[in-house]
Amino acid sequence: MSAPILSVRDLGKRFGSLIAARDITVSVPAQQTVGVIGSNGAGKTTFINMITGHLRPTKGTIHFEERDITGMPSRRITGMGISRSFQVAQIFPSLTVFDNICAAAAIGRAPKTFMGHVRTPLRSRESIAEAETLLELFEIARYRNRLAATLPQGVRKLLDIGMAVAGSPRLLLLDEPTSGVSIEEKFNLMQVVMSALRNRKITVLFVEHDMEIVERFAERVLAFYDGTVIADGTPTATLADARVQALISGPKVKGAVAHV
């Protein structure tokens, strides 16, 4: 087996006397799709924020592609190939869908120097081509000329994830990709997202509350409780775990959507 793309060892985060995360040790091989479950306050978002450099861990190490990224500022981590989407879609409302993606693609391709930013045009041939490809890949091409402010919720989420992908990341962290999306649309949305990410060979960690979606789309599930990982394995095994059922998903009721 090749070296893991992401390797987290003994990670911990304290806010004063509150322990938000402790003893997290996880390693993720390239191109795996990992679901992250847990109730509110279990430490899922803290975990993601530490990987993306938004929060500085108080303990432990994070390695990405065998490089130590612990405590690096988020911009540098983004530049190295880790990208994220948000629970509430973070887009540019007064630009069109196309310009949103094109801006993201241009930033991703620009040299990371001051003069590079001044010399690179917003709409270069490559950034336009990349934007066109992503619009097709995420199936939002028919919204291309709409202002992002006027988009329905599901399209906003797709746009947000599309923008995260425009920087050509190798690891993508999705924070609740289906939150705010109606139950009928959720599966379809995840289907589009996951096939797009597979197409790009991106390793994915996604936080999700809907157990059916986790079961359907994750190859592996990490269950968080009280700041640490209490179960780690295939969806079937993790969701069948007694502690996971007691603390997170509840006993499985046939046909019902387990929600926490």
Added chain:
Amino acid sequence: MAHGGRIAASSALLAAAAAAFVLPDWIISLATIAFANGLVVLGLIVMWRAGLVSFGQAMYYCIGAYAVALIGRWTGVTDAVALVLIGGACAGLVSFVVGFLLARYREIFFAMLSLAFSMILYGVLVKTESLGSTDGFSVIVPTFLGYAPHQEKLLVALYWLVLAVCAIAALLVDMYLRSLAGALAIPVRDNEIRVEFLGMSVSRLIHTKLVISGLLGGMGGALAALAVGHVDPNMSYWTTSGEFVFITILAGAGSVGSAFVGSLVFESVRSFAFAMLPQLWQMLLGSVLLLTILFLPQGLGSLIVRLGWRRNAGAP
């Protein structure tokens, strides 16, 4: 500027330069001041696009003007081009330093902090007796690469210098606005979090804009000082800053050219209003702004766009 825009802008520039041969002196001196102020407005437009409004832009205007006046007085340098560059550089340097603080603030806090800086400068100048206190002092008569004109010829030479500086500044700013760093103004205004997580430093983008507008403000002040022949602390007073913001609203941030059109319209309306209604000229000026906001919410500059001079008007 699209190709058509460049041609239109060049013809406008040539027409403005040629106008010096036919127009009366008072119009030329009015236009000189208007275009010098237009540089300051251009700087405000650069920030405006990123959602920032500075109520202290007069500080850079004043720094540029005093730098020219002091260098003329102390060193005997009289070359206008050198003086304008030094004036711009001094203001640019100050904007770079205060930018480390200002780039962290947004909206009303940014506006008030920039206002505070400009009023500190005003206060210092008013208390400095060696610089003439509230009276200010006069500026040397400039030369142009060894050529030392007088009277009408000086007026025309300064006018052409202002046109040349404005043309170069407009071209460079236009190129900047089309670059990634410049075009990200709207994304920065819309959503800083997203810009940061795409891997771009928002504070550095904003800091760059502050320095650009400081440079432009300083050059505008330097040219105004040479044209008026006198500097005083009122150049840094908040009403001066307010006037620049007024012109920016009048002009709109749609294109680079609108800064100069707006400034020229403002100076003309003010002169005519003052001549016609000495008691009520401010009311007339206010009405013009009100009408502009009501009927041309994107500013006078949007007229240029509507005339179809810019084919790629949609490019942010």
